[in-house]
Amino acid sequence: MRERIAYMAVFRLKNTIICYNIICKTKHRRMDCLMKKYYFLGNGERNLLSSTKEANKYDYDDVNFDFDLNRKNDSHIAIIRQIKPESEVLDIGCASGLLGTLLNRYRNCTVDGIEYDEEAIEIARKKKVYRDLFHFSIVDDTSKEYISFMNLKRKYDYVVFGDVLEHLVNPWIALKEVSNLLKKDGSIIISLPNIGNLDIIRALINGEFNYQSVGIMDTTHLRFFTASSFVDMIENISKEYQIYFNVELCETVQFIPPYFGNGKIYDLFRTDNRNIEEFLVLQNIFKLTLSNNKKIKVKGIKKENNYFQKINDDIERNCKEIENLKEENKLLKEESEFLKKELENRKMKNSVKK
Numbered sequence: 001m002r003e004r005i006a007y008m009a010v011f012r013l014k015n016t017i018i019c020y021n022i023i024c025k026t027k028h029r030r031m032d033c034l035m036k037k038y039y040f041l042g043n044g045e046r047n048l049l050s051s052t053k054e055a056n057k058y059d060y061d062d063v064n065f066d067f068d069l070n071r072k073n074d075s076h077i078a079i080i081r082q083i084k085p086e087s088e089v090l091d092i093g094c095a096s097g098l099l100g101t102l103l104n105r106y107r108n109c110t111v112d113g114i115e116y117d118e119e120a121i122e123i124a125r126k127k128k129v130y131r132d133l134f135h136f137s138i139v140d141d142t143s144k145e146y147i148s149f150m151n152l153k154r155k156y157d158y159v160v161f162g163d164v165l166e167h168l169v170n171p172w173i174a175l176k177e178v179s180n181l182l183k184k185d186g187s188i189i190i191s192l193p194n195i196g197n198l199d200i201i202r203a204l205i206n207g208e209f210n211y212q213s214v215g216i217m218d219t220t221h222l223r224f225f226t227a228s229s230f231v232d233m234i235e236n237i238s239k240e241y242q243i244y245f246n247v248e249l250c251e252t253v254q255f256i257p258p259y260f261g262n263g264k265i266y267d268l269f270r271t272d273n274r275n276i277e278e279f280l281v282l283q284n285i286f287k288l289t290l291s292n293n294k295k296i297k298v299k300g301i302k303k304e305n306n307y308f309q310k311i312n313d314d315i316e317r318n319c320k321e322i323e324n325l326k327e328e329n330k331l332l333k334e335e336s337e338f339l340k341k342e343l344e345n346r347k348m349k350n351s352v353k354k
Helices: 002-008 010-024 028-038 075-081 098-106 118-127 144-152 171-181 198-205 227-241 263-269 276-280 306-353
Strands: 088-092 110-114 132-134 156-162 182-193 245-254 281-290
Touching: 075 098, 075 156, 075 182, 075 245, 075 281, 088 098, 088 171, 098 110, 098 118, 118 132, 132 144, 156 171, 171 182, 171 227, 182 245, 198 276, 227 245, 227 281, 276 281
Parallel strands: 088 110, 088 156, 110 132, 156 182
Antiparallel strands: 182 281, 245 281
């Protein structure tokens, strides 16, 4: 049941990005009402954890999908940009088949799909864009479907996790398992929500961590990542399983919340060593490739662990400056007292002479 709930949520963030594209094409006057209709992508107005409310998972309009390979801030397009035409692709958590449809139609790819949700896989099957569809959970290595699939020993140019890993209890196990499915120069393409988004940080400052039906705070998200913490997980995989992935942050999907025009919010998140756009990232798109020399190369990701250290350093430096100023003030007072006494002595000597 846990796996079913987790996989059901895979569709939600994908659906959210489509809704986001609709929002982007509207006039500013309609922005707020559309955001209320399609949910906000970050922190919820109230915590919906334990709520039974479901988002619509299957209403993708594949036929009228506005495909533009140059369009920014679309997770599906960002993934497709990383995939060469006529490749063999494994779409894990393929949902009702939007990504497979686009890869088949616009990249002429041969696509296999893995999906746990029965309703979704039936919809995907009717589209007839997948070579084969497999009904199992990628982390359930005891199921007959899993074993049958692995026994096929197929190799892929690309394995795609489109908003999937955050729903798994052990996402590192899934990455370990699919490493054996890659061709020699194959890649794993991953889209992940960014918990370091401005709206999440802003909510935490207000004491909120509100789950909702879609977005970063989807009620079935079990794992949360920033770009750098994802790299940490990849490094841990290398230590635990001796599987070495090179990591590249290929693209980001960004969203500007309506309150961002507030100067105070902007100033709060603007730092000397970080671009303000980093806090607007909704999703990170990664590419993993197997390393040949037991070393991990990281591209496009800056470790920002020194951010709060920099703040602490600034505080310590200011404290030292304050202490120095206090010491200088003390010396000035002593010098002032000395000069006062010296002046009094001279006055006394002058009075005696008179």
